Amino acid sequence: MDFWIVPPDDIRSGRTTDVYFIRTEEIMHARGINPHVVAEVVASGLEGGWGVLAGVSEVSVLLEGRDLDVYAMPEGTIFFEEEPVLRIEGRYLEFARFETPILGFLCHESGIATKAARIKKKAGDVPVISFGTRRQHPALAAVIEKCAYMGGMDGVSNVAGASRLGIQPVGTMPHSLIICFRSQQDAWKAFDEIMPEDVPRICLCDTYCDEKTEAVMAAETLKRLNAVRLDTPSSRRGNFRKIVEEVRWELDIRGFKNVGIFVSGGIDEAEIEELRDIVSGFGVGTSVANAKCIDFALDIVEIEGEPCAKRGKKGGKKQVYRRKTEKGFEDFVAIENSKQHFEGEPLLKPLILGGRIVEDFPLSLESARKRVLEQLKVVEMD
Numbered sequence: 001m002d003f004w005i006v007p008p009d010d011i012r013s014g015r016t017t018d019v020y021f022i023r024t025e026e027i028m029h030a031r032g033i034n035p036h037v038v039a040e041v042v043a044s045g046l047e048g049g050w051g052v053l054a055g056v057s058e059v060s061v062l063l064e065g066r067d068l069d070v071y072a073m074p075e076g077t078i079f080f081e082e083e084p085v086l087r088i089e090g091r092y093l094e095f096a097r098f099e100t101p102i103l104g105f106l107c108h109e110s111g112i113a114t115k116a117a118r119i120k121k122k123a124g125d126v127p128v129i130s131f132g133t134r135r136q137h138p139a140l141a142a143v144i145e146k147c148a149y150m151g152g153m154d155g156v157s158n159v160a161g162a163s164r165l166g167i168q169p170v171g172t173m174p175h176s177l178i179i180c181f182r183s184q185q186d187a188w189k190a191f192d193e194i195m196p197e198d199v200p201r202i203c204l205c206d207t208y209c210d211e212k213t214e215a216v217m218a219a220e221t222l223k224r225l226n227a228v229r230l231d232t233p234s235s236r237r238g239n240f241r242k243i244v245e246e247v248r249w250e251l252d253i254r255g256f257k258n259v260g261i262f263v264s265g266g267i268d269e270a271e272i273e274e275l276r277d278i279v280s281g282f283g284v285g286t287s288v289a290n291a292k293c294i295d296f297a298l299d300i301v302e303i304e305g306e307p308c309a310k311r312g313k314k315g316g317k318k319q320v321y322r323r324k325t326e327k328g329f330e331d332f333v334a335i336e337n338s339k340q341h342f343e344g345e346p347l348l349k350p351l352i353l354g355g356r357i358v359e360d361f362p363l364s365l366e367s368a369r370k371r372v373l374e375q376l377k378v379v380e381m382d
């Protein structure tokens, strides 16, 4: 296998499962056991109190054609602990082995989308660009950028990822360009002369000299400099805000008030809070691309119509109702089809019925991203 990438057909056939599901299938087939069940995917241990759901469209492709009904929250929905985000109904052996890839899609992708959303919420109107595909296996480049973008980030740097998203990749220049020209000015001038007009003129200003020295040098070298990028190494970083304030001061007193300051390198939520009032953009890599996965579990909660959840889980087929409040929204979970009428929008909507994707809600990336940004306006954050 080149680059150790599992072929898509092996994912579709369920070969990326854990062996104990294959053994379970063999045992249940041998004894003729295959009950009708309801299984729910629920998150626990949500560090920030909420998560952004991502990976639903891949689950729909994975389960299409199987004799199942699947309900899910729309891609990009903000969810909370104890809320089922996806529900599968059907005979257990129709989906047993797919538990592993279902959780793989949802845990990994929701982890990245959640972190991207947290970063974007902290950044407010300051643009944040995903710079992190270098931190993960390149086979995942498009998925990482999709989740970062869906989570609300304003752009992505990976060429393959941006192409799949149908957007232009965003980036500046690496230190290697400056090193190979053996001169900051020569590298910056070559960039300005050769790059297409629509590429923003953002010069990396921390290669050999102090950030403020190189920032002034760049502003004096390129007439149409949009911004400088500071990627100060941790060995020199100290008080990064002070460095940025000095660069801002030195540019302003020389009449370069329109030259922005773009920062990258180890940027996470704390750095965004510390710098968002004095920078024009953030490049965020590791903290998003390498985000902790969401701890989803898939559990059977009903068997042949009877509640049967294991310890630590609540039995019965549930629905999540969301109603608007003055401050935003609140959810509550209730047994589906209970006699009571509940106020609020039911969040679990048909995704697959009788094995056919019904797409009862738009699976498009743009609608998911719009949903995230809308919810970020009102969701609370620590």
Ligand code: PCP
Residues within 6 Å of the ligand: 131, 132, 135, 173, 174, 175, 176, 231, 264, 265, 266, 267, 283, 284, 285, 286, 287
């Ligand atoms: C890194 C590179 C990435 C940034 C930092 C992501 O700088 O510019 O875009 O950093 P993060 O993963 O810590 O958030 P370098 O490692 O100096 O690489 P280069 O010289 O190519 O800019």
